[in-house]
Amino acid sequence: MNPSARRGGTLRFVRTDDFDSLDPADTYYAYTWNFIRLFGRPLVGCTTGEDGGPRLVPDLAEALGEVRDGGRTWTYRIREGVRFEDGTPVTAHDVRYAVLRAAFPEHVYGRPAARGGPAYFRQYLAGPAGVQAPDDRTVVFRLNEPFAAFDRIASLPATIAVPRGCDTFPDYRLHPVSSGPYRIALYAPGEALELERNEYWRADTDPVRTALPDRITVRLGVSGPEVDRLLLDGLADIDLAGVGVQPETQARLLADPGLRSGVDNPRTGFVWLYCINQHIGPLANVHARRAVQLATDKAAMLAAYGGEHAGEIATSLLPPSMAGHVPFDRYPVGPDGTGDVAAARRELELAGLPEGFATRIAARTDRRKEWNAAVALAEGLARVGIRADLVPFGSGDYFTKAVGVPAYVREHGIGIVMFGWAADFPDGYGFLQQIADSRAIKETGNQNLGELACESIDALLDTGARTLDEKERADIWTAVDRAAMDEAVMCPYMFVKSVLFRGKRAANVTMSPVYGMYDYAVLSVVEEEAAG
Structure with a gap:
């Protein structure tokens, strides 16, 4: 463009x-x-x-x-x-x-x-x-x-x-x-x-x-609304984060034909999900984790990001653009996406927790949409007696000093972590290995936030890594997706589309198929910035 x-x-x-x-x-x-x-x-x-x-x-x-x-x-x-x-x-x-x-x-x-x-x-x-x-x-x-x-x-x-x-x-x-x-x-x-x-x-x-x-x-260090204002006023060209404008800005952009020329709404390959740590209190019980999944109001969480232009409800880990993606729904949350309260309560009964339990949700306050989605998650869980307090963090040290440090997570009793994920490289292995392989768990900068440790999943990942045939590889990634979802340590709730806005000066605008945002290696500008 x-x-x-x-x-x-x-x-x-x-x-x-x-x-x-x-x-x-x-x-x-x-x-x-x-x-x-x-x-x-x-x-x-x-x-x-x-x-x-x-x-x-x-x-x-x-x-x-x-x-x-x-x-x-x-x-x-x-x-x-x-x-x-x-x-x-x-x-x-x-x-x-x-x-x-x-x-x-x-x-x-x-x-x-x-x-x-x-x-x-x-x-x-x-x-x-x-x-x-x-x-x-x-x-x-x-x-x-x-x-x-x-x-x-x-x-x-x-x-x-x-x-x-x-x-x-x-x-x-x-x-x-x-x-x-x-x-x-x-x-x-x-x-x-x-x-x-x-x-x-x-x-x-x-x-x-x-x-x-x-x-x-x-x-x-600019607030989300201020980022949008700078773009709209021509004082900036690109939002570095590449995850889209604020909800109120999105509504304005989509309603104004004059502004829509600067809007892009691509599928990104990102998946918004939350991870359930199986070492935190009642969440050690798989039925408790499944209750959380079933009680999730995915429709409200999607709305927190801006609705249909922001993405679509996810039911599997692999996004639609990834080889190995096969639609399935291990934890259906109803035709309207608001959660299956009755099914969640049955899982709580199986966990021996009919009255529910308490846990904590980590989310980033400087990512307003993520924070709002965490609020929607907590409200959905409350309907079945799962009381989830929100714990605020900033993005800068989210993984290096807080949620990506298993010792910190356990010390602070953080059962659920808000998270976004895309492939490290465009292949099912690049998407799944760091979040599903027990050997990828690290003392800091950890991305296997549920601390999923399953020998059969590790073995599937190893087999896929050695497999040269593309169809066979894709089938293996499908099997990993299903096996990981059965463990209920990750809940994908949204396949992401971005409502991006680029300034009028931005030139050679191309979407990166790897990063799910503009390709920063080829961007340029068409004129010098206005004086002042």
Whole structure:
């Protein structure tokens, strides 16, 4: 939308809170992964294919992985001509170090270090020796078992090169060294970020980024309504979060033909769900967890996000766009979506809790729609005697210091966590593994928030990871979805559509099939911002 070849100008983002972390080893927010590509280049990139779906392309590497040993060994060659912001060449040794610091920080630093990113490399590499750089341009990954989709793992931020001499962990997040078209000029956490051009970037080495703007700014710590106002008044171009406008703004946009030209309403691949921790009080009983699912007023929770333009009621984990999605409804909440109170009460009887029980719901107050959905959830549960108190958090440390820390969750008796999820990479494994595999449970930055631990699910995930046949893989992801829902630790309530609003200056607007928001690697502006 709004195509333009114009070079120059300042692209202006705005956001309610901060990035979770700009350190590529320590990030898990989708908008951070989308944005971090502006200054960091992983081995493999992803663009939009002709069918509108994701298309893997070599990024820092000159080709996709060379596979040997039945999928146990993957080799990548680093492109020539890629340089860091200080002019030094990016080498295979920098990529090896980046992966080691992400996957095996105790090996790098001599001590454990909390990491908030996914654990795929730690899980699949054959220990620290599983990543080698035999020369300046070759990176070799040796896996402890075959993995058919390793190119997709090589596209994650953990393969963004990090020069060892510049690693200031834990402060590396404040100024990660650029290997992309932009470098960090200013970062004031919670307030502002500014990117300027990396003079050593060469367009002929980069098939992913267009790098048309001269500068990119991010205004942080702005309230949700203020974000919308800045977009509407032309003082910002893009909401960094990419999850849509406030409900009251949405109503205004959809009612005004003049404003609708700046509105996009795509399916995103995201699923809003909540997780039920099976180690918290009565929720250890599967019938208590099933009672929660059946009593959920999904219609009210959908309304909290803005109704039909915000999405549709979900009944399974895998979204409709994902291979392996098969419609089924393990916990039907009635034709109107408001909950099956009678069925929930029967499950409470089976749990030995006919009068209900008390628990706590964690939600983020700076994500107003999520908070309102949590209120709607609590009200729905109250109808069957489940008394759920809301516990407020901010987004910045939600996973790294609170709900993603199992010890914290247990200490504070948080039985239910509000959550949103999309695939780490566009594959059923990328969607399911981190939230359903017992081996993905981490001490911090945990995403398996229900602490689901089921050997049969783990085995299915392992089988799917090795399976090259796409139809067989899809059938396995369907089986994982059904098995996970039977355990009742996750309740998907909404397949997400976003009501996004872009400023009039935004050009080359394309939806990312990976991140479910605008593709930040190709955005530009058509004119300079108005004076003042």
